[in-house]
Amino acid sequence: MSMILAALHDTVLAEVGNPAPEAPPMADKLLQIGRYFTWLVQLSGITAITYGGGRFAWEKWNGGGLESPKMIASAMAGGAVATSAGTIMNSVIG
Template sequence: MILTVAHELFLAQIQNPTPETPPVADKLMKLVHYFTWFMLLSGTTGIMYAGGRFAWEKWSGGRMESPKMVAGALIGGVLITSAGTIMNSVIGS
């Protein structure tokens, strides 16, 4: 009975808040888009560098360290490009 009264007096008055866009969301989204573009550019550059280094190591007979670099760049690219999807599935409705 006490819980019912408490619910009717206090908890029933608290509504489920709806999300609102922050006042500077357009500038923040522009910054996020620049950051995403820079990450994609750096990932592409990393894969190209690792590919060139892979060819050089293969030609000169050196230690094969570049396949790890290619794998790291690919995994990083997948995580960066899917960050929005991951966050929507974790935080989303």
């Protein structure tokens, strides 16, 4: 039985060979979309923190309730998750 398995194993390995790695089709387009998405996430984070800071100043000036510190903290936490997304995915997948 082991001779049959050994012969089958050698035959399958002879057919498969050692393929050279190559990029999948349209890999450059997918990487470009990823870079655009990264740029969009960074821009939205900067906009959210800037808007939260302006709103914080407006609330302090008018003496209203302070809701903007939560907004700024949320934007900063979201930015931390967004910038570490690659590391998180590498640890989950790898």
